[in-house]
Amino acid sequence: MTRTPDSAVRSYIDQHRAAFLDELAAWVRIPSVSADPARAGESRRSAEWLADRLRRTGFPVAEVWETESESGAPGLPAVYAEWPSGEPAAPTVLVYGHHDVQPAALADGWATEPFEPVIADGRMSGRGAADDKGQVFFHTLGVRAHLAATGRTAPAVNLKLLIEGEEESGSPNFVDLVRRHADRLACDAVIVSDTGMWAEDTPTVCTGARGLADCQIDLYGPDQDIHSGSFGGAVPNPATEAARLAAALHDDDRRVAVPGFYDGAVELTELDRELFAALPFDEQRWLEVAKSHGTLGEAGYTTLERVWARPTAEVNGIWGGYTGPGGKTIVPSSAHLKLSFRLVAGQDVEHVRSAVRDWVAARLPAGIRHEIVFPGATRPCLTPLDHPALQSMVRSMGRAFGKEILFTREGGSGPAADLQDILGAPVLFLGISVPSDGWHSVNEKIELDLLFKGVETSAYLWGDLAETWTPGEQVR
Amino acid sequence: MTRTPDSAVRSYIDQHRAAFLDELAAWVRIPSVSADPARAGESRRSAEWLADRLRRTGFPVAEVWETESESGAPGLPAVYAEWPSGEPAAPTVLVYGHHDVQPAALADGWATEPFEPVIADGRMSGRGAADDKGQVFFHTLGVRAHLAATGRTAPAVNLKLLIEGEEESGSPNFVDLVRRHADRLACDAVIVSDTGMWAEDTPTVCTGARGLADCQIDLYGPDQDIHSGSFGGAVPNPATEAARLAAALHDDDRRVAVPGFYDGAVELTELDRELFAALPFDEQRWLEVAKSHGTLGEAGYTTLERVWARPTAEVNGIWGGYTGPGGKTIVPSSAHLKLSFRLVAGQDVEHVRSAVRDWVAARLPAGIRHEIVFPGATRPCLTPLDHPALQSMVRSMGRAFGKEILFTREGGSGPAADLQDILGAPVLFLGISVPSDGWHSVNEKIELDLLFKGVETSAYLWGDLAETWTPGEQVR
Numbered sequence: 001m002t003r004t005p006d007s008a009v010r011s012y013i014d015q016h017r018a019a020f021l022d023e024l025a026a027w028v029r030i031p032s033v034s035a036d037p038a039r040a041g042e043s044r045r046s047a048e049w050l051a052d053r054l055r056r057t058g059f060p061v062a063e064v065w066e067t068e069s070e071s072g073a074p075g076l077p078a079v080y081a082e083w084p085s086g087e088p089a090a091p092t093v094l095v096y097g098h099h100d101v102q103p104a105a106l107a108d109g110w111a112t113e114p115f116e117p118v119i120a121d122g123r124m125s126g127r128g129a130a131d132d133k134g135q136v137f138f139h140t141l142g143v144r145a146h147l148a149a150t151g152r153t154a155p156a157v158n159l160k161l162l163i164e165g166e167e168e169s170g171s172p173n174f175v176d177l178v179r180r181h182a183d184r185l186a187c188d189a190v191i192v193s194d195t196g197m198w199a200e201d202t203p204t205v206c207t208g209a210r211g212l213a214d215c216q217i218d219l220y221g222p223d224q225d226i227h228s229g230s231f232g233g234a235v236p237n238p239a240t241e242a243a244r245l246a247a248a249l250h251d252d253d254r255r256v257a258v259p260g261f262y263d264g265a266v267e268l269t270e271l272d273r274e275l276f277a278a279l280p281f282d283e284q285r286w287l288e289v290a291k292s293h294g295t296l297g298e299a300g301y302t303t304l305e306r307v308w309a310r311p312t313a314e315v316n317g318i319w320g321g322y323t324g325p326g327g328k329t330i331v332p333s334s335a336h337l338k339l340s341f342r343l344v345a346g347q348d349v350e351h352v353r354s355a356v357r358d359w360v361a362a363r364l365p366a367g368i369r370h371e372i373v374f375p376g377a378t379r380p381c382l383t384p385l386d387h388p389a390l391q392s393m394v395r396s397m398g399r400a401f402g403k404e405i406l407f408t409r410e411g412g413s414g415p416a417a418d419l420q421d422i423l424g425a426p427v428l429f430l431g432i433s434v435p436s437d438g439w440h441s442v443n444e445k446i447e448l449d450l451l452f453k454g455v456e457t458s459a460y461l462w463g464d465l466a467e468t469w470t471p472g473e474q475v476r
Numbered sequence: 477m478t479r480t481p482d483s484a485v486r487s488y489i490d491q492h493r494a495a496f497l498d499e500l501a502a503w504v505r506i507p508s509v510s511a512d513p514a515r516a517g518e519s520r521r522s523a524e525w526l527a528d529r530l531r532r533t534g535f536p537v538a539e540v541w542e543t544e545s546e547s548g549a550p551g552l553p554a555v556y557a558e559w560p561s562g563e564p565a566a567p568t569v570l571v572y573g574h575h576d577v578q579p580a581a582l583a584d585g586w587a588t589e590p591f592e593p594v595i596a597d598g599r600m601s602g603r604g605a606a607d608d609k610g611q612v613f614f615h616t617l618g619v620r621a622h623l624a625a626t627g628r629t630a631p632a633v634n635l636k637l638l639i640e641g642e643e644e645s646g647s648p649n650f651v652d653l654v655r656r657h658a659d660r661l662a663c664d665a666v667i668v669s670d671t672g673m674w675a676e677d678t679p680t681v682c683t684g685a686r687g688l689a690d691c692q693i694d695l696y697g698p699d700q701d702i703h704s705g706s707f708g709g710a711v712p713n714p715a716t717e718a719a720r721l722a723a724a725l726h727d728d729d730r731r732v733a734v735p736g737f738y739d740g741a742v743e744l745t746e747l748d749r750e751l752f753a754a755l756p757f758d759e760q761r762w763l764e765v766a767k768s769h770g771t772l773g774e775a776g777y778t779t780l781e782r783v784w785a786r787p788t789a790e791v792n793g794i795w796g797g798y799t800g801p802g803g804k805t806i807v808p809s810s811a812h813l814k815l816s817f818r819l820v821a822g823q824d825v826e827h828v829r830s831a832v833r834d835w836v837a838a839r840l841p842a843g844i845r846h847e848i849v850f851p852g853a854t855r856p857c858l859t860p861l862d863h864p865a866l867q868s869m870v871r872s873m874g875r876a877f878g879k880e881i882l883f884t885r886e887g888g889s890g891p892a893a894d895l896q897d898i899l900g901a902p903v904l905f906l907g908i909s910v911p912s913d914g915w916h917s918v919n920e921k922i923e924l925d926l927l928f929k930g931v932e933t934s935a936y937l938w939g940d941l942a943e944t945w946t947p948g949e950q951v952r
Contacts, residue, residue, distance in 0.1 A: 210705065214803040223767040228816060229686065229888020233788030234779045235768040239722070240791045246719030291699040292711040292807075294843020303710045312709030315716045316806055317797035322814060327690040327851055329816050329888070330792055331768075338798060340704060340805050367770020375803055412705020412805070 006399055008149035009459045013141060013452055020141045020455075021124065021448070023053060025117040027099075027133050028126040034076050034100035034169040043165050046099045047077040050136075050163060054081040057140040058147070059161070065181065067166065067173035075173040076100065076165035080181070083143070083159045091389075091471050092158035093462070094187035096419055097136035097194050098167035101128035102440050109442045123445045130437040130446040132194045136163055138432075138451055139193065142458025149459065156466035160187060164415070167194070171415045178422045187425050188471035189389045191461075192416045195431030198279055198408055200447060203401040205393055206429035209410035210308070211343035211380035211417060213352050214316070217245065217360060218336050220369040225321070225330040232331055236367040239320035242335035245363060249313045249339070253299035256313045256341075260355035266346040266382065268301075268309050275385075275407040276304045289435065308409035312342045342411065345382035353377075378413040381420050381427045388469040393428055396460035400453045430457060482875055484625035485935045489617060489928055496617045496931075497600065497924070499529060501593040503575075503609050504602040510552050510576035510645040519641050522575045523553040526612075526639060530557040533616040534623070535637070541657065543642065543649035551649040552576060552641035556657070559619070559635045567865075567947050568634040569938070570663040572895055573612035573670050574643035577604035578916050585918045599921045606913040606922040608670045612639055614908075614927055615669065618934025625935065632942035636663060640891070643670070647891045654898045664947035665865045666895045667937075671907030672915075674755055674884055676923060679877040681869055682905035685886040686784070687819035687856030687893060689828050690792070693721065693836055694812050696845040701797070701806040708807055712843040715796035718811035721839060725789045725815070729775035732789045732817075736831035740822040742858065744777075744785050751861075751883040752780045765911065784885035788818045818887065821858035829853075854889040857896050857903045864945040869904050869933075872940050876932035906933060 032046035033039045047064045054062040059081040067075030079099060104114035104127035112118050117126030124134070143155055150156070162185060164174055178185060198204040221238035222231075251257045268276075281304060283295065297306035306312070320335025322328035341352055353374050364370055383390045385407070394405045410429070420427045432454040438444040508522035509515045523540045530538040535557040543551030555575065580590035580603035588594050593602030600610070619631055626632070638661060640650055654661060674680040697714035698707075727733040744752075757780055759771065773782035782788065796811025798804035817828055829850050840846055859866045861883070870881045886905070896903045908930035914920040 212705070212805065214805065216803075221768060226767055227888060228790045228792060229688070229818065229886070231766045231768065231783060232790040232816075232818060232887065233786060234771055234773040234782040235763075235766055236770055236772040237791055239794050240726070243719040243722030243791060243794060246716060247723030250716070287711075290702055290707045290711050292697060292702070292707065292843055293845070294712055294841065295710055296712040296841050296843060297710040306710040307707060310709060314704045314708040314805070314807060315713055315719060315797065316704060316804055317799045317808065318715050318719060318811065319795040319799045321791065321793035323793045323795045323812070327692075327814060327816065328792055329688065329690065329790070331790060332793065335794065336799070338803060340708075340803065342705065342708060365770065365772050367768060367772060369769070410705070411708065412703060 005149050009145045009456055012145040012148040013455050016141055016144070017452065021119060024134060024137045025119070025124065027137065028117040028128050029115055031115045032100045032165065033103050034166050035103055040076060043076040043100060047079050047165055050079045050099055051081070053140060054079070054161065057144060059083045065177065067177050069173055070176070078165050078177060079161070079163040080184070081161040083155055085156060085158045085466070086154045089470065090157050090466050091189065091469055092160065092187040093465065094160040094162060094185055094190050094419070094423070094425070095139055096162055096190055096192045096416065097132045098164045099133065099136065100165045100168050101131070101133070102168050111443055114444070122448050124448060125443060125445040127444050129444055130433040131439040131444065132167070134446040134451055135193045135431060135433060135454060138454035139458045141455045143462065145455065145459035146462050150463060155462045157462045159462065160185065167415065174415050175418050175422070178418060182422055185423055187423060190416065190419045190423065190425050190427045192427055192429045193431065194414065195410060195429045196433035196435065196437065197431060198406060200434050200450065202280060202406060203397055203403055204406045204408045205390070205397060206408050206410055206431065207385065207390065208345065208382035209380065209413045209416060211347070211349065211378045212340060212413050213343060213349050213374060213377040214338065214340035215356060215372055215374045216336065216338050218334065218371045219364070220334045221367065222331055222333050225333050228329040228331050235331060236365045237331045238335040238368055239332050241364055241368050242318060242320055242337050245360060246315045246318055246337055248363060249315070254296065255298050256311065258313070258355050258359045261352060262311060263351060264346040264348060265311050265344050268305060271385065272309065273305065276302065276308070278406055279304065279408065307411040309344060311344050311347060314340050316340050343380045345380050347380065349377040349379060379417045379421055380413070381417050383426055383428055387426060389426065389428055389465060392461060392464040392468055393430060396457045396464050399460050400456035432457070481625055485621045485932055488621040488624040489931050492617055492620070493928065497595060500610060500613045501595070501600065503613065504593040504604050505591055507591045508576045508641065509579050510642050511579055516552060519552040519576060523555050523641055526555045526575055527557070529616060530555070530637065533620060535559045541653065543653050545649055546652070554638060554640040554653060556660070557637040559631055561632060561634045561942070562630045565946065566633050566942050567665065567945055568636065568663040569941065570636040570638060570661055570666050570895070570899070570901070571615055572638055572666055572668045572892065573608045574640045575609065575612065576641045576644050577607070577609070578644050587919055590920070598924050600924060601919060601921040603920050605920055606909040607915040607920065608643070610922040610927055611669045611907060611909060611930060614930035615934045617931045619938065621931065621935035622938050626939060631938045633938045635938065636661065643891065650891050651894050651898070654894060658898055661899055663899060663901050666892065666899065666901050666903045668892045668903055668905045669907065670890065671886060671905045672909035672911065672913065673907060674882065676910050676926065678756060678882060679873055679879055680882045680884045681866070681873060682884050682886055682907065683861065683866065684821065684858035685856065685889045685892060687823070687825065687854045688816060688889050689819060689825050689850060689853040690814065690816035691832060691848055691850045692812065692814050694810065694847045695840070696810050697843065698807055698809050701809050704805040704807050711807060712841045713807045714811040714844055715808050717840055717844050718794060718796055718813050721836060722791045722794055722813055724839060725791070730772060731774050732787065734789070734831050734835045737828060738787060739827060740824060741787050741820050742822040744781060747861065748785065749781065752778065752784070754882055755780065755884065783887040785820060787820050787823060790816050792816050819856045821856050823856065825853040825855060855893045855897055856889065857893050859902055859904055863902060865902065865904055865941060868937060868940040868944055869906060872933045872936035875936050876929045
C-alpha cells in the first residue's frame with residue numbers, strides 16, 4: 001500500500017505547530033458553556049468561529065446548523081462541514097465532536113482563569129482544551145498534513161464533520177438534528193473524537209460503549225402517611241416494597257436478576273478478555289479515581305470487564321417516607337426508585353424495558369399501585385475487532401505513537417450510539433486525552449505531545465482508510 | 477362482696493350531670509396546645525384550673541408540678557393530686573392522663589370553633605373533649621359518686637392522679653418528671669385514662685400496647701457521587717445496600733428476618749386469639765381507616781393480631797442518591813434508612829438493638845461504611861388477663877355498660893410504659909372514647925352517653941379494686 005510519508009506529515013505539523021496552538025487557544029477563550037443560558041451568544045460565536053476556521057482549512061462546505069427542541073424552542077447551534085474526496089469509491093467518514101464546554105470559574109479552584117488558556121510545561125490549560133475543542137481541532141491540522149504529505153488537493157476519504165453545541169447539556173436536540181440531516185450526514189463510518197486513552201504511555205483505541213436504559217418507578221400504598229403503631233405490620237409499605245425491588249435487582253452473585261435482562265447480550269470472547277488483561281490495570285489506583293473503598297460486581301468478571309463489557313443495573317436514587325431529623329413512626333404513602341441499566345451489544349432496549357416492566361409488576365403485592373416511566377435510552381455500540389476501519393485506526397495511531405496500541409472500552413455512553421442508529425454506520429473512537437486531563441473538573445488541560453499525536457493520527461487515517469477499506473464489501 | 481349500689485351511683489351522676497358538663501366545657505375552652513410556644517401560658521392556666529378543680533373535688537393534695545428538659549429549659553406543667561384512703565391495706569392506684577391538646581383552628585375545617593365547646597345531639601364537640609380532658613375529668617365526678625354511694629369520706633383506694641402537659645408533644649420531659657417524683661407516685665397499678673374502646677356498641681378494655689425501638693442507619697460508599705457509566709457495576713452502591721437491608725428485614729412470609737429479633741416474645745395464646753376474634757372486625761372498614769388498599773403482614777396471623785400482638789419491623793424512611801426530576805446516572809455516595817421495630821411483651825429493647833446491630837454489620841459488603849443510631853425506645857406493656865385489677869376493671873365497665881366487655885390492645889405505645897418501668901406497677905387502660913371521636917383531627921367530640929359511662933366505671937372501680945385485690949398477694 002502507498003502510505004502517507006510519516007516524515008512529511010511530521011515536518012508539516014512542526015511547521016504549523018505554533019499557529020495551530022494560537023488558533024486553538026483563541027477558540028478556548030470563547031466560553032461556550034451550554035448549560036448557561038446567559039452564554040448562548042458565546043455558543044453561537046464558538047460555532048461561527050469554528051465554521052470560519054474549517055472554511056480556511058479548506059472545507060468547501062462549513063455551515064452553522066440550528067437546533068430546536070420538540071416544543072420548537074431554539075437550541076444551541078452545531079457546525080457541519082464536508083470535504084468530498086472527488087474519488088467515486090472513497091469511503092465517507094463522519095467525525096463527531098462538540099464545541100460546547102462544561103461550566104468553569106476561577107473560584108472553583110482553578111490555578112488560572114479557565115477561559116484564558118496558558119501554554120506551559122508541555123500542556124495547554126483551559127476549559128475545553130481536552131473536552132472537546134482540542135480533540136476536534138486536531139483534525140484541521142491533521143487533514144492539511146494529510147494533503148501536504150500526499151500532494152492531494154482533497155482528502156482521500158469523503159470527510160464530514162458534525163460538531164454539536166449541547167453535548168455537555170445532555171445533547172437534548174441531537175437526535176432530532178441528526179434525523180433532519182440524515183441524508184447529508186450519510187457515511188460509512190462515524191469517528192467519535194471525544195474520548196481518551198488509557199494513559200499517556202499506553203495509547204489505546206476504544207472499541208465500544210455501553211448503552212443505557214433508565215427508569216423511574218413510583219410506588220403508592222396508603223393514601224397518606226399512616227401511623228405505624230396503629231397499622232404497621234398489617235398493610236403493605238411502599239418504602240419496603242421499593243427496597244425489595246431494588247434489592248431484587250441483583251442476586252447474591254450480583255448478577256442482574258431481572259428475567260430476560262441478559263437476553264442477546266454479547267459475551268466477552270477470550271480475545272476480549274486477553275486484550276483487557278493486557279492493560280496495566282492497578283486496582284488500588286482505579287479505586288482512588290472511583291473514590292470508592294472496595295470493588296463489588298458480577299461474579300466471574302474483573303473490574304474492567306464489569307464496567308466496560310457487562311450489562312449492569314444501578315440504583316441511582318431511592319426515596320420515600322420520613323427523611324428529617326429524629327424519628328417518625330409512619331407507614332409512608334409512597335416511595336420512589338430511579339434505576340439505570342447499562343447495556344452491551346446484542347441487548348435490545350425495548351426488550352429490556354419490557355423485562356423490567358414485567359418484573360416490577362410481578363413482584364409487587366396487592367395494595368401497592370405503581371407507575372413506571374422510561375425517559376430515554378441509548379443503545380450500546382461495539383466495533384468488531386476485525387473491522388477494517390478499526391484496523392486502519394490502530395495502524396494510524398501506531399504510526400503516530402510508535403507503540404503497540406491496546407484496546408479499551410467506555411462504560412458510559414454518549415451521542416455516538418444515536419449516530420450509529422440513525423445513520424446505520426459503525427462507530428469508531430479516536431481520542432488522545434488522558435484521565436489526568438480534568439474533564440468536568442478544575443484545571444482541565446491537554447498534553448501538547450498527545451495533541452500533536454492526534455493531529456498525526458488524523459493525518460495518517462484518511463489515507464489508510466481509503467487504501468484498505470471498501471465499505472460495501474464489509475458487513476457492519 | 478359489698479358493691480357500691482349502682483342506682484345510687486347513677487342517681488348521683490344524674491344530679492351533677494349539668495354542672496359537670498359546664499366545668500368540662502370551661503376546661504376545653506383553655507387552648508392548652510403544647511406544640512405552640514405562644515400558648516405556654518394557656519398550658520399553665522389549664523394546669524392551675526385542673527389543680528383547683530381537683531381540690532374542690534376533695535383531693536387533699538393537688539399540686540402543679542414543673543417539668544424541665546435535660547438541658548434545664550422549662551417545660552409545660554403537669555398536675556399531681558392524691559387522696560389517701562385512710563385504710564392501711566388499701567391498694568394505691570395512679571391515674572394517668574394529660575391536659576394538653578393537639579393544635580386546632582376553625583380554618584382546618586372545623587364545623588365550630590375548636591375551643592368553644594358545643595353540646596348538641598348527645599355530644600360535646602371541642603379540641604380535647606375526648607383526648608384527653610373528658611377522659612381525665614370523668615374521674616372527678618366518678619370519685620364523688622363513689623363516695624356519695626358508699627357513704628365514704630375518702631376513696632376505697634389510695635387515689636393518685638398524674639396529668640401531664642406535654643403528651644401531644646411526645647412527652648419529652650415525662651420520664652425525668654416521673655423519676656424525680658417516683659416516691660410520691662409509688663403505686664400498685666397505673667390506670668391510663670387516655671385510650672378508647674372498639675366502638676360505641678362494643679365496650680372494650682385494652683390489655684396492652686406494643687413497645688418501640690427505632691433506629692437510623694447511614695451507609696457510606698464512594699466519597700462523592702460517582703458516574704455510574706464509568707464505575708457502575710464494579711463498586712458497592714450504598715443505595716443498593718440500603719435497599720438490600722430494608723428488603724432483608726422480612727422474609728417471604730413477612731416474618732422479621734433479623735436473627736434473634738423474636739427472642740422472648742410472648743406468643744398469642746388460644747384465649748388471646750379467641751378474644752380478638754370475638755370483636756366485630758370489618759376488614760374493609762379497617763382498610764378505609766388505614767387509608768390502605770390491601771393487607772399484608774406476617775403469615776399465620778390476622779390483621780388485628782398483626783397490629784396488636786406481633787412484633788413488626790417497618791421502614792419509616794429511606795433515601796439516597798438523586799431524587800429530582802429526570803435521571804442522573806450516579807452511584808450515590810450515601811444512603812439512609814429509618815427503621816422502627818414494634819415490640820411485644822417479653823422482648824428486650826437492648827437485645828433487639830444488639831440483634832439489629834449485628835445483622836446490619838454482617839450484611840454489608842466491604843467498601844460500605846455504616847453508622848447506626850437508636851434514638852429512643854419504649855417498652856411494651858401487657859396486662860395479664862387474670863390480673864385481679866384487670867378483672868375489677870372489666871366488672872366495673874360491665875356494670876356501667878350493661879354489656880359483656882371485650883378485649884383489645886393498642887398497636888402503638890405512649891408514656892404508659894415509662895410509668896410501668898419506673899414505678900414497677902402494672903398498667904391498665906380505661907378509655908371510653910370511640911374511633912369516630914376525631915383525635916388529632918377536625919371536629920373532635922366526645923359522646924355524652926359514653927362520657928358518663930366513664931364516670932360510672934370510675935365510681936365502681938375504686939370500691940371493686942379495694943374489695944377484690946390485695947396487691948402484695950399477686951405476682952405482677
